[in-house]
Amino acid sequence: MSDPAQRKEAVVTHFVEVEAVTKSFGKVRALDDVSLQVPRGTVCGLLGHNGAGKTTLVNVLTTLVAPTSGRARVAGLDVQRDAVALRSRIGLTGQFASVDEQLSGFRNLILIARLLGASTKAAKARADELLTAFGLREAAARPAKTYSGGMRRRLDLAASLVGYPDVIFLDEPTTGLDPAARIAMWEIVEQLVRDGSTVLLTTQMLDEADRLADKIVVLAQGKVIAAGTAASLKAQVGKRTVTVTLAGAADSGRAEEAVRRAGMVPRMSGVDEQAGLVLTVPVEKSTDLARVVRVLDEAAIEPVELALVDPRLDDVYLALSAGSRPDVPAAGHREALTP
Ligand SMILES: Nc1ncnc2c1ncn2[C@@H]1O[C@H](COP(=O)(O)OP(=O)(O)OP(=O)(O)O)[C@@H](O)[C@H]1O
Incomplete structure (x- = not known):
């Protein structure tokens, strides 16, 4: 576990760089010639329907799956050649909390910090710091199984931040949360970005991408079918x-x-x-x-x-993905004004 302030390396401007990455599982091309870049300190929203390839791309970028061809670098490190070094530079938060249910929030974070090589004292200090930042101080001593969905998701995100990652991968971070918990999570992500983190976020929630993402990449059947800011994508559609x-x-x-x-x-x-x-x-x-x-x-x-x-991002998404999703009807959103 090393504080980013202590790292001395060449300046990397794009913290995620994907060049012509293809990933096949047998006959299925989960990723097909995907290229994208995420500048340091920004949020990239990865949108796509079920099976579009979002999780496969996150798995490639977090070294869990090797690409069939192409090249990807995260925090300046090659996902294949530098996989071991890279693992300590990234944080991954999935839809399914990865914390130990039986342990308290405090113990979960200490365990991770110790696994990352921190001393007991440093581990306790980091756990304290994160529990405070994520509003979990009061619940710190309770087993994680007693936490609400929103609290668990916050603990899961805190767990992924223990090692001061440069890049945070959030896989559908608010799926299943109530509106208040979603907003609380969004505020945390916004704060992380203000503090300098680079985030790659997969989501099916267009309002989430609209609010959080500086740039949106739309995947369909493993290909990038559109990329740009929410405003530029909306302008494309109409x-x-x-x-x-x-x-x-x-x-x-x-x-x-x-x-x-x-x-x-x-x-x-x-x-x-x-x-x-x-x-x-x-x-x-x-x-x-x-x-x-x-x-x-x-x-x-x-x-x-x-x-x-x-035009809303929903309209953009439906228009763009209409070709790849024949089952999706065109739709619009209206803000009513009754005369
Ligand atoms: N380990 C695997 N073996 C075989 N096929 C796979 C494997 N992982 C993914 N796929 C296939 O690759 C395609 C992309 O899947 P992926 O999970 O990346 O999509 P996704 O966009 O994350 O979908 P969701 O939103 O449902 O999670 C799908 O057709 C899926 O069935």
Whole structure:
């Protein structure tokens, strides 16, 4: 266990570097020519449906699985050639807590610190420090089996940080947590990044990626199908839209015509299950909502609902993965504005 302040090495700017990595399990190509880079001190969110290859990539980067071809470096170390040295530089937190249920939070952390070579005194000090930082001080002496899901997840993350890792791999860190525990976990991750950690996070929760990730990489069938900031991915998928829910088919032709006459390009986007027909109008700015209201008013059409819709990461994900997931329907998100 070595404090990062004591490490003297060449400056590494990208703490995760993946170059054309492929991993096959028999006939299954779990990873297919994957390349990505995570700059030091940032969060990379790895998104993808079940079986997309997220866990395989984390396993390659944490030296648990060897790539079939390609090269990967973490904290400047090659995942194959420097595997032993690399293991002490990374922290891995999985969906399933890896702590010993019978031991107290304090004992769990001391055990790990001792396994990493710390003296008893240093191990106790590190355990204390982490329990305090993660809000587990009060529960420090209780067996981990008595902890709530959120407390266990925090202990698991604390356990992965005992050895001052340079890169933290979080595999679906908030799956199964209630909203308050999720937010608490997000705040911890944000603090870790403020303190200089580099994080690679796999998640199926788009709001999690949207909040935490500086850069998002979308995997589908082992390939990178998109990469960028949440904002750039949203911009790829489309503009804001105004959606107009109409009471019935009778209004739809007239509404479409009125909006078209005003210079906008509407399309009937389908039938809303609860209400009726939905007209979708791509717009440039939020004031265009008022324009649509005016046009409909002039045509004496009273919509059931009007909404200004920003593209969300969900839309991006669904649009991008539509080709690889034929079972996934296109969908939108609406923030309702009832006239
Ligand atoms: N040890 C293995 N042996 C055979 N096939 C495997 C093995 N590990 C993964 N795979 C296959 O590789 C593909 C990618 O799996 P992986 O677990 O990496 O996906 P994932 O994106 O993490 O999915 P999930 O979100 O369900 O965890 C899947 O088709 C999976 O069945």
